[in-house]
Structure formats: structure tokens, C-alpha cells
Amino acid sequence: MPVSPYIASLRAHVGHALLLIPAVTAVIRDGERFLLARHADSGQWGLVGGSIEPGEHPADALVREVHEEIGTGIRVLGIVGVYGGEELTVEYPNGDRVAYVTTAYSCTLTGAPRPDLDEILEVAWFSRDEAVALDLQPYVERVLADA
Template identity: 40%
Template sequence: MVPSDYVRRLRAHVGHDWLLLPSAVALVERQSGELLLVRQADMADWSLPGGAIELGETPTQAVVREVAEETGLDIEEVELVTVVGGPRYQVVYASGDQVEYTSAIYRSRCRADQEPVPDGVELVELCWCPPERLAEYSMIPYVQNLLADLGLLADTTGCRQGAAGSCEDA
């Protein structure tokens, strides 16, 4: 996670202590129904594109901006699915920073002619996953909880990763 100037200013006062932050997360689907998963530079497990909502920005603007910054995708059909928060949405980063997110979750599509590319700063890897294979991916607990709460993830047994971010058959 690359913190915004706002979060850096807060961290100057609270150190690594818990912050409650608003964020926006995208469930980006392509025409085939596969879901975009991302691997952040500072985490080993898979996640979803998204990030903190900036001062003066709406949640919808934030999710569109975050997806574009992280993956180069211009998403469309952006629709609010739910808002989540509480202890199941806490993250402790490698830096020691502790965050509890209240997140607006959006479903969106990318155009058929677009392929995502990781920004190389926040994200180091991307892959498309069929919904029925989500349980095969090792995900950060925040994302596991989110997908389970949405009924998209019934089994959290972990993943055997194959080449280029695709899951191998079990």
C-alpha cells in the first residue's frame, strides 16, 4: 500500500496505531465472467484492486481512479454492491501500520479490448480467475472475508498456483 499524503500526515501523529479509513474496492469482471485478482507488492497473497478514498473524492470516483492507476483499466458499468467494515476488514501491513477499512464494494466490467497491466509500484501481478476457482487462490483475510460475505467464496482452503497466475487443477 502506498499511503496518500493525508494518511502520511495522520501516521505522523498516531504511528502504526489503528486507523479507520474509507476505501473503495472493485470486483472487475471481463466478458467471460472471470474476476480480476491482484497481488500487491507488499503482500504475498492475492487481493482485489482498490484503495483509500481521497479527500474530496466520492467512493465511485475513487474506485475508478484506483483501478486505472493500479491496472491501466478503464472500468465501466460501475455498480455499488455493498459496504463492509468492522474487525473482519482489518489489515496489518508489513510496515506495522494497522488499518480497519470501511469499504464501498463495486462490481464493474472492463472493455473486451483491454488487458490489465500491474503498475509495478503497488501491484506486481494480475490474473483472471473464474468464480468457481476463487477458493483455489490464497488471499489476504480481508478479501477472503469479503468474497465469503458476498457468497462468492465458500471454501477457504488455499491455492496451488500454476504458471502465470493460473490455478492448477487439484
Template identity: 50%
Template sequence: MSPFLANLRKKIGGDLLMLPSVSGFVFDDEGRLLLARHGDVGLWAAPGGGVDPDERPEDAVVRELHEELGVDIEVRGLIGVYGGPEFRTRYPNGHEVAYVIAAYGCALAPGSAAPTPDEVEINDFRWVSEQELPGLSTTAWTPGVAPLAFAWWREHAR
């Protein structure tokens, strides 16, 4: 949890917060998507996290993927910005959050290390095809956004 968010939580406890966030939809050359299993909820989703005060969302997605998986990425474009009831989460500690997520299409930067989970927020990763995705236990928002991300990749693949 960022110091900014920790300070807010001291004041409001676990009450609902609406937070800006980012997700990096990282695709490999075969069109497979990098998914991360989030340790706090045990569900699969594109990696990402909160945007800090005064941070640009594009910089936040680069930072978050480096912190969580140790990878360097290139942001290739904005897939879209999403929110709604399926983006609301209650964490095991009782904190409730409604996210508005800027989803970015990304690729690993040349020379990037292989993904390595930080074992704090992320405890596993895998590369998945669009056909494999429905067989995974994902966050509530992933089934709505991932097909849009795969369509984005097909349109923008180099």
C-alpha cells in the same frame, strides 16, 4: 500512500486507523473476476484503495484501478459496503488499518488497455472463476465478499 494518509501517519505513527476504501470487482464477459496480488502482503484481492478527502467513492475506484493496473473501468453498481474484524490489517511496516470497503461491480471500459500491474502496490493479476477462488491465498475479507460479488454479477450481467 496518499499525502493525506502520510500526514496522518506522521502524527500517529502505526496506530490503528479506520479508513474508507473502495474495491473494484471487475468481471469479464465470461463472469471471471479480476484479482490483483498486492505486493506488500502477497495476497490476492479485488483491486482498490483508499478514498481521498472530498473524493466520491465511485471516482476513487476508477482512479485506483487506473493507478494500480492501468485499466479504465465502467462502474455498473454498488455490490455492498463491508467492514468488521476481517477487514483489519497490520502491514509489514507496522501500520494497522481497519477498512470499511465500498465494493463496486465493474467492467473494463471499451478500448481499455489490458491490465498491467504498477509493480508498486500490485505485482500480478489474473482472471478467476468462482470455482478457482478458494485455491488462492487471499486477504481475510475476500472469501466473504467475493461470493456476494459473483452473485451480483449473475444478477446484473448484460
């Protein structure tokens, strides 16, 4: 998965040290079902989202990330909540450490999702009960409970 020029410039100075990064998460619903994505880096199921670039409005970052990862648009309905902590601290295979603080937004799709096969391997719809039986990224169950 590509690293943004901004993150790359920070990494040039701090190496693999922990970075606190603002992010966005799409909680995409269709009635009682949620669209989850299986992430290539971990193989776990989670929500679609990513980092906010400098100067970018969070909702614009969300629209960009959804389009990049699953090739479709969304309609942003509102904020579900803001999340951080150990569940959102990640160490990537190259040793980079990141602590995300993510704003989760409730959304609906405006087209058919198509995983990019780079960051996202597959997408599928799950009820909340079905989702908790999956190998989920650590923060997802908390976000779905709030949604």
C-alpha cells in the same frame, strides 16, 4: 507503495495507531470470471482498490485506484456491498495499523490490465471456484459470494 499526503499527516500525529479508513474495491467481472490481483505487500490474491481521499467521491476514487494499480479504465455498474471488520484490519510491515471500511463496486474493464509492479505484481481471471483455492486476502471470498 506511496502513502497519501492525508494519511501521512495523520500518521505524524498518531504514529502507528489504528486508523479507520474509508476505501473502495473493484469487483471486475467478465461473465463468470473475476479479475484478481496478486498484491506486493502480502503476496496474496485480492481485488483492486484503495483509500478514498478527502473530498473525493467514492466512484472517482475507484476509477483512480484501478488506473493507478492496473493501468486501465473501468465502467462502474453498481454497488455489491460494504465490508469491514477483522478481515479488513491490516498491519503493514512498518507497523502502521489500518481498519478499512470498503464499498465494493461491480465493474467491467475498458482496456487491458497491466499491473503497476509496485502495488500489484500480476493479474489473472478466475472463476469463483478457482479463486477460493488461491491464497486470498481474508475478505475477498465474502465479496465474491455477494457479487
